[in-house]
Amino acid sequence: MKSQPIIQLQGLTKTYDLGEIQVHALRGVNLDIEAGSYVAIMGASGSGKSTLLNILGCLDRPTSGRYWLGGDDVSTLEDDALSIIRGQRLGFIFQSYNLIDQLTVVENIHVPLFYQGRDLEQCWDECVKFAELVGLGDRLDHRPKQLSGGQQQRVAIARSLVNNPLMILADEPTGNLDSQTGREVLEVLDRLNAAGKTIVLVTHGEEVATRAHRVVRMKDGFVDSDVLNRKTISTAATARPVAAAAR
Amino acid sequence: MKPLIPIALVRIVQLGVKSLLLHKMRSALTMLGIIFGVCSVIAMLAIGEGASHEAQEAIKKLGSSNVIIRSVKRTADNSSSGQGKRSFVAEYGLTYRDAARLQATIPGIRRVLPLRIMRDDVRFSSISHPCQVIGTHPLYPEINGVDLLAGRFLTETDERYQNNICAITLSLAESLFTGQNPLEQEVKIGANYFRVVGIVRERGTEQKRPQSGATEGQTIDANVYIPLSAARNRFGEVIFRRSAGSFEAEKVELHQLTLQFENPESVETAVPLIQRLLERFHERKDYELVVPLELLRQAERTKRIFNVVLGSIAAISLLVGGIGIMNIMLATVTERTREIGIRRALGAKKKDITTQFLVETIVLSVGGGLIGVAVGVITPLLVEQVAGMKTIITWWSVVVAFGISALVGVVFGLYPARRAADLDPIEALRHT
Numbered sequence: 107m108k109s110q111p112i113i114q115l116q117g118l119t120k121t122y123d124l125g126e127i128q129v130h131a132l133r134g135v136n137l138d139i140e141a142g143s144y145v146a147i148m149g150a151s152g153s154g155k156s157t158l159l160n161i162l163g164c165l166d167r168p169t170s171g172r173y174w175l176g177g178d179d180v181s182t183l184e185d186d187a188l189s190i191i192r193g194q195r196l197g198f199i200f201q202s203y204n205l206i207d208q209l210t211v212v213e214n215i216h217v218p219l220f221y222q223g224r225d226l227e228q229c230w231d232e233c234v235k236f237a238e239l240v241g242l243g244d245r246l247d248h249r250p251k252q253l254s255g256g257q258q259q260r261v262a263i264a265r266s267l268v269n270n271p272l273m274i275l276a277d278e279p280t281g282n283l284d285s286q287t288g289r290e291v292l293e294v295l296d297r298l299n300a301a302g303k304t305i306v307l308v309t310h311g312e313e314v315a316t317r318a319h320r321v322v323r324m325k326d327g328f329v330d331s332d333v334l335n336r337k338t339i340s341t342a343a344t345a346r347p348v349a350a351a352a353r
Numbered sequence: 354m355k356p357l358i359p360i361a362l363v364r365i366v367q368l369g370v371k372s373l374l375l376h377k378m379r380s381a382l383t384m385l386g387i388i389f390g391v392c393s394v395i396a397m398l399a400i401g402e403g404a405s406h407e408a409q410e411a412i413k414k415l416g417s418s419n420v421i422i423r424s425v426k427r428t429a430d431n432s433s434s435g436q437g438k439r440s441f442v443a444e445y446g447l448t449y450r451d452a453a454r455l456q457a458t459i460p461g462i463r464r465v466l467p468l469r470i471m472r473d474d475v476r477f478s479s480i481s482h483p484c485q486v487i488g489t490h491p492l493y494p495e496i497n498g499v500d501l502l503a504g505r506f507l508t509e510t511d512e513r514y515q516n517n518i519c520a521i522t523l524s525l526a527e528s529l530f531t532g533q534n535p536l537e538q539e540v541k542i543g544a545n546y547f548r549v550v551g552i553v554r555e556r557g558t559e560q561k562r563p564q565s566g567a568t569e570g571q572t573i574d575a576n577v578y579i580p581l582s583a584a585r586n587r588f589g590e591v592i593f594r595r596s597a598g599s600f601e602a603e604k605v606e607l608h609q610l611t612l613q614f615e616n617p618e619s620v621e622t623a624v625p626l627i628q629r630l631l632e633r634f635h636e637r638k639d640y641e642l643v644v645p646l647e648l649l650r651q652a653e654r655t656k657r658i659f660n661v662v663l664g665s666i667a668a669i670s671l672l673v674g675g676i677g678i679m680n681i682m683l684a685t686v687t688e689r690t691r692e693i694g695i696r697r698a699l700g701a702k703k704k705d706i707t708t709q710f711l712v713e714t715i716v717l718s719v720g721g722g723l724i725g726v727a728v729g730v731i732t733p734l735l736v737e738q739v740a741g742m743k744t745i746i747t748w749w750s751v752v753v754a755f756g757i758s759a760l761v762g763v764v765f766g767l768y769p770a771r772r773a774a775d776l777d778p779i780e781a782l783r784h785t
């Protein structure tokens with residue numbers, strides 16, 4: 107069952123112009139990602155993983171090449187338009203959680219909706235629902251500093267889901283966590299994918315990558331290999347759906 | 354229908370307050386500059402306004418459509434009319450003919466009120482009290498603002514027949530006639546008896562006359578008013594005065610002329626004419642002209658200059674406050690670079706970031722402004738209590754001071770807010 111790709115990359119390059127020298131971080135990446143897939147991007151440090159993810163996340167624009175997201179060419183959009191795309195179609199999970207210190211758990215989860223003009227009072231129930239989904243229903247009023255790393259990352263996951271994005275982009279989400287907590291976070295991601303969310307995850311860990319349907323390996327700004335992981339696909343299909351996990 | 358204040362703006366303000374409360378001390382110190390600026394504007398203007406109000410009231414009491422001419426004794430002229438040190442007669446000042454000439458030639462004059470002032474003791478039975486004996490016309494109460502409390506004031510008939518009657522001020526009546534009714538009693542001034550026909554009160558009794566000359570700051574609440582004609586005949590033109598052991602005699606016909614004009618405009622055209630006329634008939638300048646209207650104008654000019662100086666000081670202090678705010682906001686932007694990156698990643702547009710930081714600055718400056726207004730309104734009240742100075746808080750000084758404080762927030766907040774919004778989202782996210 108082959109679905110319509112939500113991401114299509116064509117000859118994507120990114121060059122950082124540092125005056126004296128030019129750093130070619132991406133040298134022509136072609137990549138399609140289907141809706142509902144779980145893709146791990148791996149590769150040595152400096153191979154261009156983060157650069158690629160930033161472009162996928164509309165945080166950065168390619169130097170050349172095309173990027174279609176959900177059918178729209180977003181490679182040349184204006185700053186404001188990119189903000190709207192980020193707010194409506196994308197969810198981010200960062201290595202260092204990136205929660206806002208002065209906001210509570212619910213308020214942090216609410217931020218993407220705030221920029222869509224939705225007041226917290228209006229969507230309180232939604233935000234709480236996602237907090238409960240990641241197991242933080244009893245920590246709604248806590249500040250990030252009062253939470254453990256794993257809990258903070260789960261808040262970040264809830265936040266990445268609240269706007270019902272086309273896909274979730276995660277740059278080494280377990281990089282700051284111990285292996286046990288990291289596994290718990292990855293299990294949340296597994297469940298989300300099982301419920302139909304598209305996930306693109308940058309990681310160093312081979313073990314992390316085994317959970318993905320597909321492993322894309324980068325090298326010097328190119329896609330070095332692109333392998334489907336059949337075994338994972340079959341296990342993912344039997345994972346509990348998100349709705350069930352929320353109970 | 355849209356709500357009066359968009360809910361989003363309320364939320365942004367709440368967010369700003371929340372962020373500022375994260376660093377209470379820093380926010381408070383930052384506000385201090387604005388607080389002092391606003392407070393000093395309101396307080397200084399209130400004190401200045403109070404002072405100039407008092408001055409203007411004093412001037413207005415003289416009447417803005419009046420011109421007052423006073424006889425002035427010039428010390429250098431002492432020897433001109435008498436020889437020897439011990440006893441001579443100093444002859445100077447305004448004359449009855451001056452009064453008649455002015456009345457006849459100056460256009461726009463309504464009335465001329467002559468005044469002859471002598472210092473003497475007034476006696477009733479065994480009590481004696483120093484007072485001013487003022488020879489004047491029936492017009493006096495009307496032009497100088499005097500209330501009749503009992504009986505009557507001088508009349509034209511009294512003037513014509515040089516009647517030995519008088520009106521006295523209430524305070525004098527109280528000290529002379531303890532418990533008795535002063536009306537129809539006779540008091541003795543010098544060698545003459547005067548029948549009391551009226552009791553009056555000068556408005557603003559406790560005040561001293563703002564002047565030099567014959568009445569030299571004497572309080573005006575112990576006055577005896579007698580018909581000018583009676584004053585002239587009973588007391589003569591020469592007034593004897595004892596001062597510091599020596600004996601002084603002056604020959605002065607009139608001590609003061611109050612010219613009342615139709616309106617303030619005719620005062621302006623009349624002043625040069627009056628001066629020319631007096632110069633012609635007086636060899637020496639033994640008179641002075643007081644034009645309340647001019648004094649009023651001058652007071653207003655002084656006040657304007659005062660306001661400009663004050664305004665500049667206030668502007669500088671608010672400028673310094675503004676720079677302080679900008680400085681802190683720039684530091685805040687740097688400190689919260691990552692927050693800005695996060696918000697941008699989650700869908701915030703540049704505009705949203707600008708708004709957020711601008712609102713935060715405005716909350717600081719408006720907060721400071723509000724506190725400044727409160728302190729600025731209290732300070733003049735304290736000054737009034739402690740220093741006994743009159744202060745007037747004008748509503749516009751409050752509005753202007755507060756408005757400027759809000760403006761400072763916008764002006765000095767714009768740059769840091771722009772800087773925050775122009776940060777590259779990825780760079781901002783990478784910031785530690």
Ligand SMILES: Nc1ncnc2c1ncn2[C@@H]1O[C@H](COP(=O)(O)OP(=O)(O)O)[C@@H](O)[C@H]1O
Pocket residue numbers: 122124129130131149150151152153154155156157158
């Ligand atoms: N902002 C930047 N300016 C200049 N060079 C950069 C910048 N970001 C990344 N690079 C360079 O681009 C290359 C790819 O970096 P990155 O995508 O971060 O690699 P990875 O995430 O795989 O470690 C590296 O050589 C890095 O030094």
Ligand SMILES: [Mg+2]
Pocket residue numbers: 155156157
């Ligand atoms: Mg990286």
